[in-house]
Amino acid sequence: MNLESALALMCDVPxxxxxGITFKDMTPIFENPQAFRALQDALKKSVAxxxxxxxxxxxxxxxxxxxxxxxxxxxxxxxxxxxxxVPRRTLRETYGLEYGHDELHLHEGAVSKADRVVIVDDVLAxxxxxxxxxxxxxxxxxxxxxxxxxxxxxxxxxxxxLKGLNLQSLQIESA
Numbered sequence: 021m022n023l024e025s026a027l028a029l030m031c032d033v034p035x036x037x038x039x040g041i042t043f044k045d046m047t048p049i050f051e052n053p054q055a056f057r058a059l060q061d062a063l064k065k066s067v068a069x070x071x072x073x074x075x076x077x078x079x080x081x082x083x084x085x086x087x088x089x090x091x092x093x094x095x096x097x098x099x100x101x102x103x104x105x106v107p108r109r110t111l112r113e114t115y116g117l118e119y120g121h122d123e124l125h126l127h128e129g130a131v132s133k134a135d136r137v138v139i140v141d142d143v144l145a146x147x148x149x150x151x152x153x154x155x156x157x158x159x160x161x162x163x164x165x166x167x168x169x170x171x172x173x174x175x176x177x178x179x180x181x182l183k184g185l186n187l188q189s190l191q192i193e194s195a
Contacts, residue, residue: 021054030048059085064089064092067188070138072093073136074090074096074136075089085170086140098127100125114152115149116148122148126153133160133163139157139167141153143172144169144178145178146176146178146181147179147181150169150178167185
């Protein structure tokens with residue numbers, strides 16, 4: 021299976037998590053091993069040239085994407101989690117979503133100035149989550165060498181908010 025066929029398995033869920041939002045559901049890709057492999061191979065091809073030392077994966081689908089990527093690239097996996105999910109001392113960053121506000125946490129010391137970090141998530145919508153993760157990595161002193169998403173909702177204009185960061189998308193939806 022190729023990447024285009026794998027991405028075609030994504031489906032839209034209208035009015036989730038709230039009315040007016042269309043959720044992009046990638047679980048059909050994860051349920052199909054050939055599709056999941058095609059997606060992971062494309063992510064690896066995109067990220068490998070950046071030579072990361074850490075993959076910073078954003079909860080929760082970023083974990084699914086970032087874990088095999090970190091293994092394939094022989095680098096560490098760092099988790100950016102929602103409030104109340106991280107057991108040790110953390111750095112935290114509040115951010116806006118298209119449907120409210122949230123908070124990301126990162127274990128203190130999980131990344132350092134010695135690290136080259138690629139931040140991984142599933143969908144780029146308004147850019148708040150990726151920017152929060154980038155701010156956490158920066159505050160830890162890490163070098164952010166890339167942001168990697170599967171799908172970018174280009175019509176929401178988040179790329180402008182992330183200007184100056186190396187943003188890579190496997191697919192861009194324009195409307």
